[in-house]
Amino acid sequence: MAQRPLALIAGALVCALTLVPVGAVLWRADGLSAFGPGAWQALRFTLWQAMLSAALSVLLAIPVARALARRRFRGRSLLVTLLGAPFILPVIVAVLGLVSVFGASGLVNRGLDVLGVPGMTIYGAHGVILAHVFFNLPLATRMILQGWLAIPGERFRLAASLGLSSREMFRVIEWPMLVRIGPQAAAVIFVICLSSFAVALTLGGGPRATTVELAIYQALRFDFDLGRAAMLACLQLALALAAGLVALRLSGRAGQGAGLDRVVPRWDAARGPARALDAFAIGLAALFLLTPLALVALNGAPGLPDLGWPVWRAALHSIAVALLSTALCLIWALPLATRRGEVVGLLGIAVSPLVLGTGLFILVRPYVNPVALALPATALVNALVALPFALRILRPEAEAVRTDYGRLAAALGLSPRLWLTRILLPRLRRPLGFAAGLTAALSMGDLGVIALFADPERATLPLQVYRLMGSYRMEAAQGAALLLLALSLALFWLFDRGGRVADA
Amino acid sequence: MLTLEALTVRAGDFALSADLSLDAPGRVAVIGPSGAGKSTLLDAVAGFRTPASGRVLWNGLDITGLPPGKRPVATLFQDNNLFPHLSLDENLALAIRPRGGRLDKSEAQRRDAALSRVGLGGFGQRRPGEVSGGQQSRAALARVILQNRPVMLLDEPFAALGPALKAEMLSEVRRVADEMGALALIVTHDPGDARRFAERTVVVAEGRAAPARPTEELFADPPPALRDYLGT
Numbered sequence: 001m002a003q004r005p006l007a008l009i010a011g012a013l014v015c016a017l018t019l020v021p022v023g024a025v026l027w028r029a030d031g032l033s034a035f036g037p038g039a040w041q042a043l044r045f046t047l048w049q050a051m052l053s054a055a056l057s058v059l060l061a062i063p064v065a066r067a068l069a070r071r072r073f074r075g076r077s078l079l080v081t082l083l084g085a086p087f088i089l090p091v092i093v094a095v096l097g098l099v100s101v102f103g104a105s106g107l108v109n110r111g112l113d114v115l116g117v118p119g120m121t122i123y124g125a126h127g128v129i130l131a132h133v134f135f136n137l138p139l140a141t142r143m144i145l146q147g148w149l150a151i152p153g154e155r156f157r158l159a160a161s162l163g164l165s166s167r168e169m170f171r172v173i174e175w176p177m178l179v180r181i182g183p184q185a186a187a188v189i190f191v192i193c194l195s196s197f198a199v200a201l202t203l204g205g206g207p208r209a210t211t212v213e214l215a216i217y218q219a220l221r222f223d224f225d226l227g228r229a230a231m232l233a234c235l236q237l238a239l240a241l242a243a244g245l246v247a248l249r250l251s252g253r254a255g256q257g258a259g260l261d262r263v264v265p266r267w268d269a270a271r272g273p274a275r276a277l278d279a280f281a282i283g284l285a286a287l288f289l290l291t292p293l294a295l296v297a298l299n300g301a302p303g304l305p306d307l308g309w310p311v312w313r314a315a316l317h318s319i320a321v322a323l324l325s326t327a328l329c330l331i332w333a334l335p336l337a338t339r340r341g342e343v344v345g346l347l348g349i350a351v352s353p354l355v356l357g358t359g360l361f362i363l364v365r366p367y368v369n370p371v372a373l374a375l376p377a378t379a380l381v382n383a384l385v386a387l388p389f390a391l392r393i394l395r396p397e398a399e400a401v402r403t404d405y406g407r408l409a410a411a412l413g414l415s416p417r418l419w420l421t422r423i424l425l426p427r428l429r430r431p432l433g434f435a436a437g438l439t440a441a442l443s444m445g446d447l448g449v450i451a452l453f454a455d456p457e458r459a460t461l462p463l464q465v466y467r468l469m470g471s472y473r474m475e476a477a478q479g480a481a482l483l484l485l486a487l488s489l490a491l492f493w494l495f496d497r498g499g500r501v502a503d504a
Numbered sequence: 505m506l507t508l509e510a511l512t513v514r515a516g517d518f519a520l521s522a523d524l525s526l527d528a529p530g531r532v533a534v535i536g537p538s539g540a541g542k543s544t545l546l547d548a549v550a551g552f553r554t555p556a557s558g559r560v561l562w563n564g565l566d567i568t569g570l571p572p573g574k575r576p577v578a579t580l581f582q583d584n585n586l587f588p589h590l591s592l593d594e595n596l597a598l599a600i601r602p603r604g605g606r607l608d609k610s611e612a613q614r615r616d617a618a619l620s621r622v623g624l625g626g627f628g629q630r631r632p633g634e635v636s637g638g639q640q641s642r643a644a645l646a647r648v649i650l651q652n653r654p655v656m657l658l659d660e661p662f663a664a665l666g667p668a669l670k671a672e673m674l675s676e677v678r679r680v681a682d683e684m685g686a687l688a689l690i691v692t693h694d695p696g697d698a699r700r701f702a703e704r705t706v707v708v709a710e711g712r713a714a715p716a717r718p719t720e721e722l723f724a725d726p727p728p729a730l731r732d733y734l735g736t
Contacts, residue, residue: 404584407552411581412651413573415603422598426589 006335011344014332017384018347021359022237028230028362039232041207042215046239049125049211050193053132054186060133061140061185062178064285067278068141069148079286080145083138088438088492089293089485090445091135091198092462096469096481097292098122098131098203100299107291127203128211132196136189138289143188147181148174166274191243195236195352198447202466212236213354220452226362233355240352296481303479310456311480314464315487318444321379321460322491325443326436328383333390333435334424337398345391348384356381357449374453378460382443389442390435394428401427433499437492444488461487506549506655506687508713511558513541513548519556520544522713524706528654528687531678532716533702535692537733540708542691546657549689551575562655573602578651580661580677585644586632592619592643593628599650618646622676638669642676649680656681658690674701695734699723709733 068080086094101107102122109119122130151173159169197213204210210218212235219229336345360377361370370377401424409419425432447462454463461484468477508522520541526532534542547553549560551572559568562576572579586595596615597607607615619625622642624635632640641662648656658677662670674690678701681688692698698705704716709729726734 405587407572407579407581408584408587410552410572411550411577411579412598413571413602414598418598418602418604422590422594422604423587427587 007338007341010332010335011341014336014344014347014384014387017380018351018356021356021363022351024359024362025230025233025237025355028226035231035235036228038207038215039212039228039235042210042212042232043235043239045125045209046194046196046211046213049128049132049209050190050196053129053136053193054189056129056133057136057140057189058144058182058186060285061137061144062182063277063281064137065141065144065148066174067281068145071278071282079282080142082289083142086135086138088441088445088488089135090447090462090481090488091131092202092447092465092469093296093445093481093485093488094134094292095131095199095202096465096478097296098127098134099469099474100295100478101292102127102130107295123203124206125204125209128196128199128209131199131203132189132193134289134292135199136192137285139192140185140189141285143185144178144181147177151177187243187246191240191246194239194243195354197352197354197451198462201447201451202469212239213352216354216358217452220358220361229358230362233358236352236355240355293485296478296485299475300478300480300482300485303475304482307476307479307483310459311461311464311468311476311483314459314461314480315483317375317459318461318484319487319491321375321382321450322440322443324376324379325382325386326440326495328379329386329390329439330432330436332383332387333394334398336387336391337394339395339399342388342391342395345387348387353381353385353446353448354452356384357452360449361452370453371455371458374450374455374458375460377453378446378448378450379443381449382446383439385446386439386442389438393431393435393438397428397431398424430499433496436499437495440491440495441488444491445484505561505563507559507561507564508548509559509561511548511560512556513544513553514556515541515544515553518544518711520548520708520711520713521558522548523558524713524715526687526689526704526706526716529682529685530704531681531688531690531702533690533692533698533705533719534708534713535695535698535705535730535733536708538693541711541713542693542708543659545706545708545713546579546659546689546691549575549655550577550579550657575655576653577655577657578648578653579657579659580644580648582660582663585647585661586640588632591629591631592624592635592646595632595643596628596647596650599647615650618649619643621649621680622646637665638673641665641669641673645673645676645680649684652684654684654686656684656686656688658688660691660693670697671700677701695723 068076099106099122102120103109104119104121106122112119121127155173156169159173164172195213196211197217200209200211200214201217204214212232216229216232216236219225219232333345335341357377360373360381364370364373405423405427409423414423445462446460447466450460450463451466454460459467461480465477465480465484468474468480505525505527507525511522513520518541522545534545536542544553548555551567551570555568559566561567567575586592587598590598593615596618600607600611600615616625616628619628622645624639624642624646627635627639627643632643635643644661656677662673665673674697677688677690690697690701698719702719705719705722706716707714707722707727707730709732714727722730726736
């Protein structure tokens, strides 16, 4: 099928595009800037917030997952589906929603005001952690729910026939599972939060709430200090690599969302208090996750008609970037959809977008104004970052097509072109649609590299929302955020739908 | 004539050797215990496995290095004989034009004739999933007819069918092979299949494919390896 050379080219490109920028960063960092107190502080905050975010997300997820595991109610499957949604939810949209709930004039503070209690502010370290919990509570819940549903029903039946109390049952059956899954979930979330940029950019900042990623951005954007940016990028690289290795060891194959529709049959949880507790956990989680999004929709709708040209232009940029990075990502993913290719693809996730961005910045600066490359660079980095997810989705299916039909194709002597267009692509329609949807939505909502490079002319929609927020034009920001949310979901839906339409 | 000349095929730490010739046209069964290397032998003929040593010859021509699509060989696999997302017509078109392009009028006629020949006239628009298991086997046979190669390999092809359908398909294959003047090799673990279908039989056992012998003669006086397998 003559695909080996293509796979080698694609793999080499991924390696080059991730390793060369990293190399550029390492080369520039060479003794250019000492590890100052600012870097220490950023490192300490990064570790501290990631740890706290991971711990809180997992602890809060346990009662929610338990309730979802043992209750069947209307809307349960919708809720479980929604738990997967933060993956394609633009960070800036969620942040705006959280501000509407917990911000200075948000719901909570208005409530506190009525009660005469002093208000709270969402900006600062606790805001960063709040947003991280918002994003990762659903992930933790899904992972733990998976753990619960993986416990064989026979064990619960045996426990019920022995007449174990709820407490005993927890100790004997559920606690061992939690001890296993809990740390895995925490490790994954810890790694995710280590490279938190958009949340720290919007809600953090200042010496006491700056992550390393944010510090890289500040060094480049505000101080034009390439040496310090490079030094910080090396620090981030070391962090991500170390944490990634730990997480890889801890996490087996958790988090693959199959079969979450089951409910564990329970005989101990029918009594009133248990029911009330479960209802409370699910209700609170739903409220916490859905209110911010509902507020974005409610507050954003009135602003939609008069968004203004800069917002629309940014939206067009974002759509172009999303489509370009989707195309890039899929063109990459197809030849790499093998076991080895998947390992190569992981590079994209091991290296943080800001480090990649810094490297690209260093590389292109002698030749062109980096600003001119803001949009293509963003599309490229987004494609690299989405590649591991696309491969995770495509690889098993692509391998199945090869094992099932490779011999028939070889026996017929099908040309490589015909194999690709008539067999492989049509057979991969569904996973391709899903992967394309994820990539497009991820890229649409990304607020990372673009912030490094962009000028007002070349903003993407998430950056435009951030700028409106920064200039305290909250109504316009909310309108633009609603547009962003709608576009992200629409792109995801269109691609995913396209893959599901009855095979042509 | 298909010749396997001092052939050794390795699969993992398993090795199969063969040194034999088969006359064309003819119908040959390949029989032996599971894991003995029946499919490995067919793979070497079809080009899915490169032999460690020795040669595969067709009418004196060395085909050892040819890729599967370029060999004078058409294969009916155990399963996955048709692409499930393509209609029967489209599947058969790929057999005629494996490098793409539209069928011309005479090619389309050939395709329709092949479908009619296996009793599937008018089924061309359906996909494999929309016809029965027996009809799928027939469509796969139509595909082999269209490939029009002098060697037909059948690797336990009708294992998923019931006994009556299987017998029917075997006699169908027999008819087609005879009409095409092809050499048909069928892998089976069922002595009944061998006796029904094949004039001659190759026993594969203990890492070796023995030269073909007339089927009836073989079963009348089975060698030790076959006797162990048959349990007689």
